[in-house]
């Protein structure tokens with residue numbers, strides 16, 4: 025058998041990568057024709073190249089779940105320092121990541137080429153801004169922001185298209201779930217690159233600018249340790265939830281990824297309701313474990329292919345209270361999401377379970393997950409009932425608004441549903457979730473709130 029590291033990507037992805045490589049070759053040639061400053065010294069190239077090679081995979085976590093990659097700053101600084109053909113070459117060459125089964129050659133090539141293109145086109149933008157406006161101190165800040173906007177647009181555009189090619193997920197939705205807010209991080213941090221470039225060309229310490237750059241990068245690098253601890257804790261929490269969800273999935277394969285899709289829907293609905301990011305993140309956790317009580321239901325009832333007797337239905341209904349029981353040892357950490365587990369089957373008219381709460385007496389987060397759960401269940405189907413079309417399921421939600429569901433939330437749901445979210449069609453959602461080209465440092469689509477990055481790449 026062929027080792028995976030030599031395997032070919034899906035055909036459209038392969039063609040895409042070939043086209044991008046050809047464009048990059050053309051761009052590099054074009055850039056060498058531009059009249060520009062003299063070629064840099066080998067020592068300068070090595071210094072920035074090695075700095076760049078080190079910076080890949082080094083992320084600093086910023087507030088609001090953002091990450092900034094050092095490589096973006098370094099590439100931008102090299103655009104300021106060197107003739108325009110140099111930075112894309114650095115991006116293409118100085119990248120030492122070992123190939124493996126999970127990181128085959130085509131992903132490596134794609135990442136090199138997409139960084140090369142993002143850098144090359146932004147170098148071109150910087151070149152034209154510089155030669156047209158003869159930049160001063162203040163204007164160069166504006167120009168570097170413009171240059172980083174080009175970098176952002178190309179970088180994200182290329183990554184979005186490869187995800188689109190490999191998963192078929194709608195572009196607008198990939199953008200909205202993952203990238204829309206990122207532009208501000210890029211733009212705000214780009215002046216740091218200008219500072220680094222200036223520090224390099226006008227040494228502050230000794231007579232080599234590299235000292236200042238290194239000192240700055242070391243501070244930058246170590247600042248991440250504080251964040252790392254926080255990230256590790258969050259990872260541990262996430263892994264615990266993953267374990268719980270997988271235990272449930274293993275039991276009932278029919279509802280595979282049910283919780284993930286419910287979570288994706290609930291987060292979007294919570295956003296439409298105006299809930300802030302911290303709340304949305306908790307709702308995502310709660311939604312992922314909302315059915316955890318089902319691990320306590322015997323298989324012959326849970327997986328029964330025909331309609332349930334009323335006694336069996338009572339047993340199924342107990343998954344809400346069982347869920348709370350299961351989570352009890354960790355109640356301190358799950359406190360805020362327990363109402364989701366307990367009340368996601370309450371009805372607006374008070375005829376739900378387990379307590380028969382009505383209207384606003386049902387916690388808002390549970391009402392949100394309730395709608396997400398119903399939509400996902402209807403469009404997924406069950407062993408005893410075929411799946412409904414998204415349109416039919418939407419219609420049913422509307423028919424039951426005010427009886428089973430919070431009518432105001434159903435209205436909001438319809439608004440986002442009309443915008444073709446990625447979860448609207450179950451097949452599209454599953455495909456994007458289990459895409460053959462992994463979504464890289466992109467957050468899983470259903471966990472759009474939990475992590476996002478700048479300087480996108482496939483990993």
Ligand SMILES: [Fe+2]
Nearest residue numbers: 314315368369
């Ligand atoms: Fe449930």
Ligand SMILES: [Fe+2]
Nearest residue numbers: 282314315397
């Ligand atoms: Fe459910």
